[in-house]
Amino acid sequence: MPRLAAASLAGTAIEFYDFFVYGSAAALVFGRIFFPDFSPLAGTLAAFGTFAVGFISRPLGSMLFGHLGDRRGRKPVLVASLLLTGAATVAVGCVPTYDRIGIAAPVLLTVLRFLQGLGLGGEWGGAVLLTAEHAPARRRGLWSSFPQVGPAVGFLLANGVLLALSAGLSDESFRTWGWRVPFWAAGVLALAGLLLRAGLTETPQFRALAERGERASAPLAEVARDHWRLVLLTAGGLASGYAVFYTVTTWSLSYGTDELGVDRTVMLGCIMAAVAVKGAVTPLVAHLADRVGRRALCLAGCTATALWTFPLIALVRTAEPLPMFLGFLGALLGFVLVFAVIGAYLPELYEPRVRCTGAAVGYNLAGVLGGALTPIVATSLSRGDRPPWGVACYLTALALCSLGCFALLPETGGRPGAAPASGSTTGEPAREPGEETAGETVPKPGGETAGEAAEKATT
Structure with a gap:
């Protein structure tokens, strides 16, 4: 399990x-170099528009790669998605600016962002199922949280490189070529990622499905027919977490530097410190x-998020490093209470034959609802000198909607008395043969439980 995690x-x-x-x-430079004829506000909105395209393509990627994962296995998804996202990102760093090729520059940027999102839409489902389907049932939450630490590490890497370049280069050099280096x-x-994943084995649950001939022939159609309610509820439940995360990491960066006049290295430093704490506590929460x-x-x-949105805006408005850090940290701790457990929760809600498609579509559809529009909406609501309380109202409304969605979902494990039932069109969580739940074990053909089989396979 440590190697898989x-x-x-x-x-x-x-x-x-x-x-x-x-x-x-997009928050720091894209508005100026790809939309130079726009006003500063319009340029930022246009840059965030291309940012949103990546979220729109993520559910499409989860459908494409989810089909591959449910038909061919979880491992091929990990390789294909990583190749696609990596190639698209390198290409972004090579796109000429608007001054060189005109309108073709933002068009190319948008296409590459679409491909980035397509690849990322497949990555999450494959990575989470790799750990969730190998992990013993009683520690599935813990092991499945490690892919959820990945976004924090990725954010710190990305912004650490940008912070170093921003601090070490003049504004002109950073806008001319420095921003390309991280891409x-x-x-x-x-x-490096492909080398790490080269020796991984397929999950025991998928191998068992394949041996019994029980793989879904059309996973997406089956999810749409039998599990549409689960998809909508999980997407709605996760939407506010996405909104909070991108408010902190994207909108606040733009707002702090453009509207409050805070140095970009200070803003990046405050955000990165909060994200680092978030990543560290994720396994503990799981x-x-x-x-x-x-x-x-x-x-x-969701409750913590609804209560913290107005303090978050008030603390950001101080433009002081410590209050801003505390505001970001409070928001991300509310976020992590949800996203630390999703790596186990979403797969447990779906039966194994459509799990890669169902879990990934719900997760990435939430990105469209909460992540794609939030920087655009928040930027529109924070124009001028007035405090951006509209942003707080927007986040609170989303948090309450997410709270309602989770209230309608069932528990799947970890709490005494929780006894998930099999399969379901009614939103009941799926249950595999051999899975231990609420002190009982569903017999598995051959006599061993799924947790025992997973531990034996990983040994």
Whole structure:
């Protein structure tokens, strides 16, 4: 399990590095170099528009790669998605600016961002299932949280490189060529990720499905027919977490530097410190979920988010490093209560034959609802000198909607008395043969439980 968890963490870190470096570059420089004829506000909105395209393509990627994962296995998804995202990110670093090729520059940027999102849409499902389907049932939350640490590591890598370049180069040099360096570095990281994943084995649950001839022939159609309610509820539940994360990491970076006049290295430093703490506590929260349940922590996270949005805006408005850091940290701790447990919770809600498609589509559809539009909406609501309380109202409304969605989902494990039932069109979580739940074990053909089989296979 440690080797599998490390490979999953490394892969998601690399893929999210590619995704996040674009978001930070969009906030800092893309408006000026790809939309120079626009006003500063309109240029930022246009840059965030290309940023949103990556979220729109993520559900499409989850459908494409989810089909591959449910038909051919989880491992091919990990390789194909990493190659696609890495190649698209390197290409972004090579796109000429508007001054060189005119309107073709933002068009190329948008196409490459679409491909980035397509690859990332496949990455999450493959990486999470690699750990979730190998992990013993009683520690599935803990092991499945390591791919969820990957986004924090990717964010720190991306912004660490940008911070170093921003601090070491003049504004002119950074806008001319410095911003391209993190995109070119993605090629080296992608090759490293492929080497890490080369020796991985297929998950025991998928192998068992293949041996019994029970793989879904049309996973997406089956999910749309039998699990559409689960997809919508999970997407709605996760939407506010996406909104909070990109408010902190993307909108606040633009708002702080453009509207408040805070130096970009100070803003990046505050955000990175908060994200580092978030990444460090993710496994601890996931371990807690193995004891108290997944749904309980998701409800707590949405409640905390709804209560913290107005303090977040007030602290950002101070333009002082320590208050801004505390505002970001409070918001991300609410976020992590939800996203630390999702690596176990979403797969447990779907039956194994359509799990790669269902879990990934729900996860990435939430990105469209909460992540794609948030920087655009927040920028529109924070125009002028007035405090951006509209941003707080927007985040609060999303948090309450997510709270309602999680309230309608069932518990899947970790809490005494929780007894997930099999399969379901009604939103009941799936249950595999041999999975231990609420002190009982469903017999598995051959006599051993799924947890025992997973431990034996990984040994």
